[in-house]
Amino acid sequence: MDLTPRTSSDNAPLAPRKRNRKWKYVAMLAVVVTAGGFIVSQFLTSAIDFYCNVDEIGQRAGCGPNRRLRVQGTVEQDSLKSGMGSTTFVLMFNNQTIDVRYNGDPGGIFQECIPVVAHGQLVGDTFEANRIEVKHSNSYSEANPDRLAQSKAEQCSLLAG
Amino acid sequence: MNTETQTFKGVGTPATRLYGLMAIVALGWVFLGGLFFTPEDAVQGDAVRIMYVHVPTAWIAYLAFIVTGVASACWMIGKKHSMGFDRVAGASAEVGVLFMAMTLLSGSLWGRITWGTYWVWDPRLTTTAFLFVTYIGYLAVRGLGGTAQQRARRSSVIALLAVLEIPLVHFSVVLWRSLHQRATVLSPDGDIKMDGIMLFTLLFGVFGFSVLFAWLVSHRQRIMAMQDAQQTTAIDVAVAERLKEAQA
Structure with a gap:
């Protein structure tokens, strides 16, 4: 039995609309594949910059x-200085x-005793950074000025690795 | 035709109404608690409030994709290849993509405030973006046409492969050096470094978004059932018309 779509005026618009819908998904799939490729290439490009801890500078290949x-x-x-x-x-x-x-203001929640990732190059004994990203730890506690003041030095040494 | 119309009067049931109500109450608390009753974080200040949306939506997106994987496996393994499993898989993936979009958006805003940047090609962020794109691809494949059985077959294969990305996303912060912080609640040492009211609000958020997920998936899969039934009805009508023509 022939069940191909009708071509009468009542049913004719249905067939092209269905085809269009299919092409919409094909286009969506093409965008997805392109986006996936872009994500992987960006990740690999960023991975070219070695990720080193401070104690690995000059030690690790x-x-x-x-x-x-x-x-x-x-x-x-007490090491943070800003100016000029x-x-x-x-x-x-x-x-x-x-x-x-670092030339500029790092932004974010940048402050002393906070872990950061600096992007840049070692020039002599100084690391010349052109990008600073602030890490935050996985602990969350209520802001308490007294407690903070008491434990700042201790926290700083704990975070130091 | 009348019977079909009566059968699918709506997609709500007493259970979905209950889920809906529970979701409103729970998310209402998360909204109020997150904005007004929980304290500022010692380091991040008010930015920590984004966590009450970011973390639950990420977990529920994982859950949604796992449900998609499990339902796809059930469709594959089941002797009857019940289309109900396929519809649950599809509905769950749609809701998962929605939640993952919320995770990426809220994470990006959180990153701008704390890290100082909206986006970095960090292992956790990259694998999450890849997971998001994978499931958009899954949804695109579902829409490619063919019969319901064909749709179920090809999408179940993709779902079973895509679900393998979830452990990679979750453990990316352990496997690679990452800007993204490690897990707090699901930390391997079991030590949850979070104040009580913050943790309570976060877990309540997980509960609220879970119920919202259940509500959305049950509605969506019933709508899909209606669409499938409509397609079947259309074929039945076409067959009846041609038979009538042949007899005339």
Whole structure:
């Protein structure tokens, strides 16, 4: 029995509409595949920059000068200085430190005793960063000025790795 | 035709009405608790309030994709290949994509406030974006046409492969060095570093979004059942018309 769609004036519009709907999903699939490829390529491109802890600078292969790095550590207490459009601070991890200079204001919740990831290059003994990302820990507690003041130094050393 | 119309009067049932009511109450608390009753975080300040939406929507998106995987497996394994499983799989994936979009959006806003950037190609963010795109692809494949059985067969294969991404997303912060913080509630050492009222509101959010998920999926899969029935009815009508023509 022939069950092909009707071509009468009543039923004719149904067939092209269904075909159009199918092409809509094909186009959606093409966009999805492109987006997937873009995501993977961006991830791989960003992974080119070695991700080093401060104590790995100059110790681990790839964590040296003359290449872009991502350096992770905690901003040392009383080391943060801002002025003349730049921010300098000392980054520490596992009792090792490195001086960091960043042109601008890091933004976010950047402050002393907070873990950060600095993107940039090692120039001499200073890490010249052009991007700072602030990490936040997985602990959440109520803001309490007294408790904060008492435990700041301790917290800073705990976060240092 | 009358019988069909009467059978599918609406998609609500007493159970879905109960889910809906529970979702409104629970999410009402999350809204009030998250904005007014919970304290500021010591480090993040008010930005922590985004967590009450971000974390539950992420968990429920995982749950939705797992439900899609399980329902797809049930469709594949079941001798009758019940289309009910396929509809639950599809409905759950749609709701999961919605929740995942909310996760990405809320996470991006949270990242801007705390990290200082909306987006980084960090392992957790990248794998989450990839998971999101995978399930949009899954939905596109479902819409490609063919019979309901064909749709169920091809989408169940994709669902069973896609669900394998979830452990990768969850453990990405452990497997790679990541800007994204590690798990707080589901931390491997079992030590939950969160104040009581914050944790309570967060878990209440998980409950509220879970009930909302159940409500949305039950409605959506019933709508899908109606669409499938409509298609079947259309074929029956076409067959009846042709038979009538042949007899004339």
